[in-house]
Amino acid sequence: MEFSTIKKTLGIVALSLVSLSGMAQDIIARQAPSDKRLKDIHNVKLNNTAALSADLNDPAANIYTDWTDNIRSCTGVVPSNYKIDLRGFCMPTPSRKINSPFGPRWGRQHEGLDIKVYIGDTIRAAFDGKVRICKYNGGGYGYYIVIRHPNGLETLYGHLSKQIVKKDQIVRAGEPIGLGGNTGKSNGSHLHFETRVLGQPINPALMFDFEHQDVTGDFFVLNNGISKGSVAKSSKK
Numbered sequence: 001m002e003f004s005t006i007k008k009t010l011g012i013v014a015l016s017l018v019s020l021s022g023m024a025q026d027i028i029a030r031q032a033p034s035d036k037r038l039k040d041i042h043n044v045k046l047n048n049t050a051a052l053s054a055d056l057n058d059p060a061a062n063i064y065t066d067w068t069d070n071i072r073s074c075t076g077v078v079p080s081n082y083k084i085d086l087r088g089f090c091m092p093t094p095s096r097k098i099n100s101p102f103g104p105r106w107g108r109q110h111e112g113l114d115i116k117v118y119i120g121d122t123i124r125a126a127f128d129g130k131v132r133i134c135k136y137n138g139g140g141y142g143y144y145i146v147i148r149h150p151n152g153l154e155t156l157y158g159h160l161s162k163q164i165v166k167k168d169q170i171v172r173a174g175e176p177i178g179l180g181g182n183t184g185k186s187n188g189s190h191l192h193f194e195t196r197v198l199g200q201p202i203n204p205a206l207m208f209d210f211e212h213q214d215v216t217g218d219f220f221v222l223n224n225g226i227s228k229g230s231v232a233k234s235s236k237k
Helices: 003-030 032-057
Strands: 080-086 099-101 103-105 106-108 115-116 122-124 128-139 142-148 154-160 176-178 188-196 200-202 218-223 233-235
Touching: 080 115, 142 176, 154 176
Parallel strands: none
Antiparallel strands: 080 218, 099 115, 103 106, 115 188, 122 176, 128 142, 142 154, 154 188, 188 200, 218 233
């Protein structure tokens, strides 16, 4: 009798410990910081998605007042100390080789970067945005695309062999928009990549580090509305 009672008691204690262990694990799991972070991230993502959808219908409406398919139509004064959010970016190509930098070239200003790509290479949207221009210019960019982004930037992708988006189409960062090529005024397959604010060119290398396949910071500040990045800076904050 005594042995049976002791055995029964030990069994109850063991079950209690197992139950306690399970409860303890549940308590620990509920208190884990990752749970709160995941919940917060989920809520932020939902809120951001709703806001982003509105932005993409009329991106950067706070500084742009026009929407045409004329590449030179977006003119105006860039706001003083204009802050461009570079988070949520995607490199337009995995290529790390710059064939020709931004700046004076052959007696004129080269307003972008020439990045080595091959015909048929996938070219991707740098940020979420809306396609403003999708045209062909035989004496210049060849098949090219201009996308306006909620952060105020417009990105241009030139000398494509094929465009796979259409004017007024909303695109997401990293979405394929075209294929690398050698169309227009070009001496070999490459991607001509430009970044502009209100039609004013800014050196893409001040924001995009192709060698390391990253942006130069979370934000890019264009001081006093001066273009070409001469007094611009990036920030990781």
